[in-house]
Amino acid sequence: LSGCRRWPEENLVPQTSDPEGRIPGLPEVYATTMELSGVGVGLLAVSYDGRPIKIEGNPMHPFSRVTERYGSADAFAQASVLELYDPDRSRGVYVREASQYRSSNLSALRETFANSLGNGAGVVVLSEGSGGPSAADMRQRFAAKFPKAKWFEYEPISPDNERVATKQVFGQALRPVLKLDHADVVVSLDADLLGAHPAHTRYAADWSKRRKSADQGQMNRVYVAESAFTITGAAADSRLPVRPSRLPGIATALAAKLGVTGIRPVGTLTADEQKFVDAAAADLKSAGAKGAVAAGSHVAPDVQAVALASNSALGAIGQSMMLLPVIDADRPTHAQGIRLVAEQLKSGQVKTLIVIGGNPAYDAPADLEMAKLIGQAKNSVHLSGYRNETSLATQWHVPRAHFLEAWGDTRAYDGTVSIAQPLIEPLFGGISTIEFLALLSGDQVTAGADIVRRAIEPLLPDADKDVAFRRALHDGLIANSATAAVVPMANAVAVKAPVEAQGWEVRFHADPSVYDGRFANNGWLQETPDPLSKLVWDNAALFSKQDAQVLGISSGDMIALTVGERSLDIVTFILPGQPVGVIGLPLGYGRAAAGNVGTGVGFDTYRLRSSAKLFEASGAMVKKLGRTYPLSTTQNHDILDRVGIQGMAERVGEKGGSGAIVRQTTLSEYRKNPRAAHPHGYHNVNLQLFDPPSKFNDPHAWGMAVDMSTCIGCNACVVA
């Protein structure tokens, strides 16, 4: 019997001296940075007893600061701590031999590649977007060592149409940065400024400042014409859901009304579009330099060029919109890059393929058949945090360290150099991108800390570089390192008349939970409801209510969706607010090798995406399949019965009216009577988080008060 067992008696010696400078149980906070699609965000990582457990925004960072004490971090940054401890992360170097993978090591990899890279002839590097000084420095060193090697970048959610547009208008590749705290009137043409935009945390903080200012009569006004339902559209004062093919007409009509030289409206507007354009143009004209027109970075370069020319005509360049020169202005766009890599693989020119991060076997345009082509490369390696679809197509796989485990640096959206320092040793033995490049190049400097120091030293301001370096590590950034804005003259812009789109239009977009698919194995993000559809653990083809009636479909019906030559069986979801005639297709699901959490979740909409049309396509066909698929949505969570439905009606109120919780009024009514939105008088809060004050010493309870005038539904607090 176990109760009769006698364990041997042993004397144990406790450790009585703590590591110097550390008090067990007290949190330590370090500044760091996380990069997403080549753009860094400034963060603080909170560590308990050597383990990072929480992420916050860095209030010292100009692109994360909300107040002197608080910074903002989005849902992806908040969820990054779960990824750090994900047991599905890659745990070692693997090499394929006779179609089987076996465990290997970095020395074997170095030997193999040292012999095969030569002068770089036949070597192709396909990298995810990266913008930090160390990565740029290592890339230069790699190019110096292997001068004939070719380097391309690819991001599936690419903003590169922006480069094409700025070259067209200003003669150079520039990054437009909005000053939403300055702008009185903002017109968005399919730009999800508060959601999917790389600068969304800065924009949301600036935007909210102008929504809190109703009492001073300085509230901004936001117009959004969009081909997908976004949180920016949901927060807009005036929203126009449109087909993607309508944007050139709307942009040119707006520009013509603003008096942009040489722009003539293309096509004819509908009554709703005309009303939108008239109102937006009138407000923009009166705002002048305090107005801004923002086009989505995925939108066709022609349309973006018209928006930029409109800002120029308003005098907004240098006021509501800054233009920053981009550092790698001459690289091929992501769309060109992935096509060139595919062509070279197909022609057999590639002896060695080096894939840094990303997952092109999964997320490259379907017509390129990248998974097959990568598998054909004679020699290939993939550096990645997970053994994903691309790792399973390459010959070698090398585990990449998490950003909380490695030295590194990034550039924020405004160019500010931000620094990442490791809070913990790599849990699964990974190496960083810069260490990987040092290893392949045979660089004498191999430690991440030394590579970062070497790259950023010329950027440090003080004569005493040691002091300046420590300061930069403490702050998480190099002060005043943002890119200086320019105010170039605009060239005349020519816009081709759009071809009238036929049939259903589809619109591909990043998913708020899994982005482009890279966060598919993050259970916190999968569990977080989509801000608008409230779907969890799935994506779906999104239809407007009107289109669903025409097709005779309901949420949960399976359809065969055909775009060009490719077809996908996918579930449907009816989303009020979805533009009529447009099928929304969130990317990033249907992964085949995400991990235990994300593999097989949802539908792989990349299979419908072609290299010619990365973000929208027309002429799609829909066929009902006569079967259903269960979707989970939290929209009506807890509203199970008649009592629940009545309760919701009381809280939300009639359409266009106010309920007990959701209250609305106009700004002019509010100015006359600040109680105008309270038709039922004060709301009597019966339920308290705390017991009566006498019991305040009992265990804590927490609550969160949300200002519904400024909440945009970004989900950061939900994940936090």
Ligand code: SF4
């Ligand atoms: S309260 Fe609203 S805006 Fe703030 S973090 Fe939460 S969802 Fe985002």
